[in-house]
Amino acid sequence: MMITSKDNSRLKAVRALVRSKKDRQKSGCFVIEGVRALSALRDGAALPQYRLKEIWVSEKAPAEIEADCCIPHEFMEQLSDCRTSQGVLGVVEYTPAPLEINPDKGNYLLLDRVMDPGNMGTLIRSAVAFGFDGVLLHGDCVEIFNPKTVRATMGALPFCNFQSLDEKEGTSSFQTLEKYEYDLIATELRDAEDLYEMEFGPKSVLVIGNEANGVCDEILKRASRRLSIPMSGNVESLNAAVAGSICMSAISAKSL
Secondary structure: OEOOOOOOHHHHHHHHHHHOHHHHHHHOEEEEEOHHHHHHHHHOOOOOOEEEEEEEEOOOOOOOOOOOEEOOHHHHHHHOOOOOOOOEEEEEEEOOOOOOOOOOOEEEEEEEOOOOHHHHHHHHHHHHHOOOOEEEEEOOOOOOOOHHHHHHOOOOHHHOOEEEEOHHHHHHHHHHHHHOOOEEEEEOOOOOEEHHHOOEOOEEEEEEOEOOOEOOHHHHHHOOEEEEOOOOOOOOOOOHHHHHHHHHHHHHHHEO
């Protein structure tokens, strides 16, 4: 189907998904860009809660892509969150699925009030890359389906199990983690164990805190251990996504 009018109702619906969190929440859909990002969804390799509804292309998209809708590239550039669009995007339907905590073995990432979409997306990408079993979102985190967050995952989002914790769910999830004797490890700048001297068991939850304020007191009180990344005195701290990725790599490599 070729669409040439900016006022087309289907195009308006996609534009709303790009621009409006309210529309994403109402429809249960979000937009993902790029050939690589769409391949896993199209080929059925992604998690079942992510379903590719339709593919949109412009004249600059690779010729082999089968599309549902074609639009002029200037329209695609207006939809795209990238500086230079590849000319292809997909509308993805997300069906929430409960994140079940494995009682015997697992590594999980807990993000506490992470607000920057680039950090959120990069942390999700790293969690998938290092084989973490799921991502827990605590407090006022940036929206997972924010286009900038989705882009920062670089196609990893459809492989991510995640759960947003409200006050009630958060308490229940913490109780579950404690019941299964998970090691809740909070990151700190100082006065904590050296990451490279730590050993990790079969059940770990890494906590990355808010970019400005770190891990909240509520979680710090529940934490079984605290870790820090050793650095030279010339740098005070690391970006949240960089620090989290370093820690996830170490935990993945050293888990029993």
